[in-house]
Amino acid sequence: MAKEEVTYAEAMGEIEKILARLRNEEMDVDSLAAEVKRATELIASCKKRLRKAEEEVNKVLE
Numbered sequence: 001m002a003k004e005e006v007t008y009a010e011a012m013g014e015i016e017k018i019l020a021r022l023r024n025e026e027m028d029v030d031s032l033a034a035e036v037k038r039a040t041e042l043i044a045s046c047k048k049r050l051r052k053a054e055e056e057v058n059k060v061l062e
Contacts, residue, residue, distance in 0.1 A: 008049050011042040
């Protein structure tokens with residue numbers, strides 16, 4: 001099954017929700033690993049998008 005692509009804004013929103021649940025201690029130990037894994041995937045996706053945007057900007061500025 002292919003992973004669902006999310007936009008940068010969607011990824012950041014989901015990361016913020018995960019962090020809020022962690023801060024509010026709304027997350028049980030059983031779901032913690034899955035949430036951390038998902039957050040890691042989302043952060044990697046955001047970093048990839050930022051690198052791509054930076055490359056595109058640099059091409060325009062050259």
